[in-house]
Amino acid sequence: MASLRDKQIASLKRMLNLNDAGAGGSDDANHSLSQHQQQSQQHQQLGLLGSDGELIWKVLVFDDLGMQIVSSVLRVSDLRSLGVTMHMHLSANRHRIEDVPVIYLVEPTTANLKAITGDLEKDLYSPAYINFLSSIPRPLLEDFASETVANGTQDHIAQLYDQYLNFICTENDLFSLGMQNDHTYWALNSGQIKDEQLDHILNKVVSG
Known part of the structure; x- marks a missing residue:
């Protein structure tokens, strides 16, 4: 049976594979697969492939809690195998990287949304896959949507997800809320x- 840590890792892998439904997975599901299917699924978990068969490279941007969550269960080599070439803090001085998708993993706060809006305006990356660690309050979502439309940057957003991953796994079935x-x-x-x-x-x- 998969532990809480295993399930969090599977969710993070799926997110880093641009929330592809076939990525991630759990040990419970793997028990019912044939050996060939398991090998195929494990290959896909390493990183999502594009239409040309090449690994899709992307940038990961997180806030303090997102950084703690990722670093507690994934190593830099794990991120690289999942196609993450760079990982940076949301508040860091970041430069434009053309034609590279960005994955945001942040808490749904006014400050974080303002920073993401600024990235979209500067066209730092495209497209943007925005993942909130917990459910975003409706007023914040409406304000973000209104500002995005007003700025004409809505086409830069590919996905917006509530991930419910706002806990730090310190052991297999032990977690902290940080x-x-x-x-x-x-x-x-x-x-x-x-x-x-x-x-x-x-x-x-x-x-x-």
Whole structure:
């Protein structure tokens, strides 16, 4: 039976293969496949191939949590085998790379969406595969859609997914929500915290 870590790795592989339905997979599903089918699926998991039979190369851009999640389960060599030539932080000074798809793995926050909007305006990469670590609130999605249409950059977006991957696997079936910087224990037990701050923490826990 696949562990939580195995399932997260399978989800990340599928995402890095541009959310191709045949990529990723789990150990549970593999048990029912023939040896030939398993070998074929494992080959596909290494990286999505284009129509010319060549590996599709892409750029991975993440925020702090996205970086922690990826680095906890995948090595640089794993990313390379999946076609990721470069991986960079969203806040880093990044340069234009023409005709290369970009995969974003970020939390759905106003700041992150603003950064992605800026990338689209600068035409840094194309197309863009936007993956949110948790479900994006509808008001944020509507604002992002409106700004994208207003800027005329909607054609640069190939996909937009809620991945529900906002947890860090430290062991096979042990995970963390990566909330150490929020002083979570103090906040939940303090009488000084504001209601909106408490709601933010509780929503993050429930989402994770």
